[in-house]
Amino acid sequence: MTEHITTVAGVAVDTRHWIGGRRVPSAETFTDLSPIDGSSLGEISRGGGEEAAAAVAAAKAAFPGWAATPRTERARLLRAIADGVEKRLQDLAIVETHDNGALLRSHRRGVMPRVAHNFRFFADWSLRLGHEDFETRGHTNHVSWDPAGPSVLITPWNAPLMLATWKVAPALAAGNTVVLKPAEWSPLTASLLADIAAEAGLPAGVLNVVQGLGAEIGDALTSNPDVRRISFTGSVPTARRIAASAAAGLTPLSLELGGKSPLLVFADADLDLAADLAVEQYDNAGQVCLAATRILVEETAAEEFTRRFTEKASALRQGDPRDETTDIGPNVHSRQVEKIDGFVRRALAAGARAVIGGGPDTDLGGLYYRPTLLTGVGQDSEIVQEEVFGPVLTLQTFSSEDEAIALANDTRFGLAATVATGDPERARRVTARLVAGTVWVNCFFVRDLRAPFGGSRLSGVGREGGDWSFDFYCDMKNTVTAPGSGQPHG
Structure with a gap:
């Protein structure tokens, strides 16, 4: 067991994947280096096609049960994850500073509290999600947000956990299951998130974390026909490859691709x-x-x-x-x-x-x-x-x-x-x-999760935040009911 545990400034981190509610090693590894001094933070399981397929299969198997889970229960579990983040805030801040070199004071004061806020916000927002019914020639139109299915989330290294949970939280709140692929230059806090989610009681297979080099595992994730949503933050060239990979299944994409502001x-x-x-x-x-x-x-x-x-x-x-x-x-x-x-x-x-x-x-x-x-x-x-x-x-x-x-x-x-x-x-x-x-x-970087976020031109496709996140992670349905037939629910 200890061969798969690395210790970062006193914090133990499992270097294996998290698939279907259990730790899964790979035969090969890659070295995670700290930008602070170039030291090795550990040998990380290096996933490929086999691990990608297993993670998507686990997400697919868990999807019907999670999609059928009442919104109130999903929201309760997301809040429990937020509680777990706050309990381990110091550990998360220390590990992420060693892993990507960002300021420890920023992680403590702003970034990790924002991680917890991401879960609480989308848990609460999912409970208020709705649209007023409207009439068409006496018929009632009822709009609902149905969970779309397994979602692949590919996240960057510059704010690893905050940007990952910006995607994970609304996807889970929407009723989707998730395969999270963190950046290979900063994978460690994603592994800790898997532990926190399991401790909070999230069912096996609802959240899966696979590590590896993008060129080796990325296409296997994004081309899988069982994946129904892909969200990616990163470079334009990588986004083009993801879009081409997803095209065969017409898998909907959300892309945030940086800028030159x-x-x-x-x-x-x-x-x-x-x-x-x-x-x-x-x-x-x-x-x-x-x-x-x-x-x-x-x-x-x-x-x-x-x-x-x-x-x-x-x-x-x-x-x-x-x-x-x-x-x-x-x-x-x-x-x-x-x-x-x-x-x-x-x-x-x-x-x-x-x-x-x-x-x-x-x-x-x-x-x-x-x-x-x-x-x-x-x-x-x-x-x-x-x-x-x-x-x-x-x-x-x-x-x-x-x-x-x-x-x-x-x-x-x-x-x-x-x-x-x-x-x-x-x-x-x-x-x-x-x-x-x-x-x-006359200000900068004031962000509210109720607001749409995304870019124009090569800065991306789609918007996330508030209703926009749920519009992406769900299949929108309009149910039209004839007079006297009762009203739909949900």
């Missing part, structure tokens, strides 16, 4: 606030899909904005994410750092200038990339058009509102946008014309 700073803005918003984009070492990495500043305010931004950014403390005083930790993996540095080096070679940063912090180690701001970049340049997913921002200027909007919308993406202005009328005009799933005005 703008921060528009008008001269009438509170420039201190605008600079704070810009510095906030370095959160999680820049590994945030919503990050406004393209700063667009009105020409007349550019010099003063840059001065204030540089002063604030220079005060950030980069270092060990376990230290309470650290503001920026490491990036997740050497391959990610190589990707980030490649973008920056090519931009500098093309004529960009690094106002701050411009390379790794070699004193801290190979995975700590210095917060970087580049100027002198063209709108068509790679650094402006492609997602870097690291602590790298660009700054461009504009002279008019129309130019600001044109620059903001001139990428293939459309996930989010942030606007800094002191003019409410301008805010209304500009936000109405921006292509984005979420727009923040």
Whole structure:
């Protein structure tokens, strides 16, 4: 038994899959490395087609019973999982910090409490889900949300447990069974979630967790004809492969694919606030899909904005994410750092200038990339058009509102946008014309689970949150009843 247990800062984590209510090993493993110092966190079971098929089969077998479980009972179990998350909040925070390098203080204060909130919110929302009946020539129309079936959820490494439960919670609340495939660079808290769910009393097979390399196990999951929903957060190239794999079964997809979001700073803005918003984009070492990495500043305010931004950014403390005083930790993996540095080096070679940063912090180690701001970049340049997913921002200027909007919308993406202005009328005009799933005005990263979340263009397909999550994870049914035939329920 102990050969399948790894200990992370005193927290025991099972490295096997969780399939059908039991732990299942694989013949092969992969090494999980900590971005803090490159140390091994354990040898993780490396699943493939066999494990994928077993997990989907377990989810299929458990689906009829879970779908028939009353909403109130499903909600009770989800709240019990939330209770379990809160009881193990410290363990989850410690393990995830070691696994993906994000700040321990953020995990303790915000991320893990949000994990518990995800379960409670969707448990409660499922109980209020409904639509008023309506009449058609004396006939009654009754709309219901029927569980769709086994759901495959493929999640990223930048906020592993929070983003996983953002999908797991509504899928379970809807009455679906789940196969969760966490990112191979940060798989450990998904394993702990399986333990928590089992301790809460979730029936065997309702939640399954399979680990492995995406290229080896992904297609086996997404092409399985018994899978009825696929939700994925990650890159555009991977999403294309998933969509092609799912096409044969016409399996519905929800895709959140990152972005290249703008921060528009008008001269009438509170420039201190605008600079704070810009510095906030370095959160999680820049590994945030919503990050406004393209700063667009009105020409007349550019010099003063840059001065204030540089002063604030220079005060950030980069270092060990376990230290309470650290503001920026490491990036997740050497391959990610190589990707980030490649973008920056090519931009500098093309004529960009690094106002701050411009390379790794070699004193801290190979995975700590210095917060970087580049100027002198063209709108068509790679650094402006492609997602870097690291602590790298660009700054461009504009002279008019129309130019600001044109620059903001001139990428293939459309996930989010942030606007800094002191003019409410301008805010209304500009936000109405921006292509984005979420727009923040004089704020950033204020998220409410009642609101729709998703992107336009290459930033994704579909919306999740509130009713939108249940619309995706359910099959919508309209029952039309003739007069005098009684009323349907559910």
